[in-house]
Amino acid sequence: MPRPIPILALLMALTHTPYARAQTASTTHPAFAMHGGAGKILKQNIKPEVEAAIRADLEQALTTGYAILQRGGTALDAIEAAIRVLEDSPRFNAGKGAVMTAQGTFELDASIMDGQTLAAGAVAGLMHIKNPISLARLVMTKSPHVMLIGSGAEAFALSQGIDTVPNEYFATDVRHQQYEKWRDSVAGKPTQQSSADPANAWADHKYGTVGAVALDRQGNLAAGTSTGGTPFKRWGRVGDSPIIGAGTYASNKAGCAVSGTGVGEYFIRNTVAADICKRVEYLHESIDKAAKHVIHDVLVPQGGDGGVVVMDKKGHSVHVFNTDGMFRGYIDANGKPVVELYK
Ligand code: ASP
Numbered sequence: 284m285p286r287p288i289p290i291l292a293l294l295m296a297l298t299h300t301p302y303a304r305a306q307t308a309s310t311t312h313p314a315f316a317m318h319g320g321a322g323k324i325l326k327q328n329i330k331p332e333v334e335a336a337i338r339a340d341l342e343q344a345l346t347t348g349y350a351i352l353q354r355g356g357t358a359l360d361a362i363e364a365a366i367r368v369l370e371d372s373p374r375f376n377a378g379k380g381a382v383m384t385a386q387g388t389f390e391l392d393a394s395i396m397d398g399q400t401l402a403a404g405a406v407a408g409l410m411h412i413k414n415p416i417s418l419a420r421l422v423m424t425k426s427p428h429v430m431l432i433g434s435g436a437e438a439f440a441l442s443q444g445i446d447t448v449p450n451e452y453f454a455t456d457v458r459h460q461q462y463e464k465w466r467d468s469v470a471g472k473p474t475q476q477s478s479a480d481p482a483n484a485w486a487d488h489k490y491g492t493v494g495a496v497a498l499d500r501q502g503n504l505a506a507g508t509s510t511g512g513t514p515f516k517r518w519g520r521v522g523d524s525p526i527i528g529a530g531t532y533a534s535n536k537a538g539c540a541v542s543g544t545g546v547g548e549y550f551i552r553n554t555v556a557a558d559i560c561k562r563v564e565y566l567h568e569s570i571d572k573a574a575k576h577v578i579h580d581v582l583v584p585q586g587g588d589g590g591v592v593v594m595d596k597k598g599h600s601v602h603v604f605n606t607d608g609m610f611r612g613y614i615d616a617n618g619k620p621v622v623e624l625y626k
Contacts, residue, residue, distance in 0.1 A: 316496050338624070343368055367416060394508055406430070467479075
């Protein structure tokens, strides 16, 4: 004899189980993780007071993003707000504090991607926009395009009511000193494609790019990245950070969100962020396995320095890097920020 169907189960079946669905939708635990750049990050090279300030900035950015997620805000909102905190800090290579180009100017790149819709926005070669990540988001939401560059991107910013800042706004003493040292060392020498050449200072990779990945209560993933690029870049060089699939990628379907940092040329050639997510999607690899494969097995033999922060659809996150260190952090199970700088 068939067993009687319990009355509650019957009611739920008849009402298309909205109760059950609402439960799933509203109980996704939000998750948030960031990086602040990878490279030659050695404890002996960082003064204690600088280290403390970097840690405080990362904690502030993490708690800013996570507070938005806790209130039910979107992953995109959390990423934009947290990256703005680090763009406004002079201690990261994004917004204020960006590295200088070979001309002694500042050119900024950023991108953001919505894992739910695959909508994305990117900007490159900005010289007068205080918070590039916010302009990247406007490109995504207020233009029919994915990527805008240079003066065109800035004209779009003006049309959206975004205030501009003078290029010198981004300057800091530290970056000036770094620039002067480089200029003295390369005076008169042409740039070669050899990392042994001091003119190729980008090969001696400097850290500070910022990025974030998030999972919101609705179960949506997103990722974003912002950078001043590589030091002393020239000829309008653009790295991976504003390139969707190279420095930034997010897809709910793949169950994966990535923000990268490192020598962008390698991240572009190897479509690092997309490759990690496609491995998760097609090969059903864990984010840890996929990221380790790309960062260690693919990039290292090519000499591609860098790292990534990756999040899966359950909100687990990993930081994987092949450099001496990576500024990084996440929000732990108790809702507290955890920050690490070294290997
Ligand atoms: N990936 C950035 C670029 O190549 C730089 C960095 O992450 O530090 O522009």
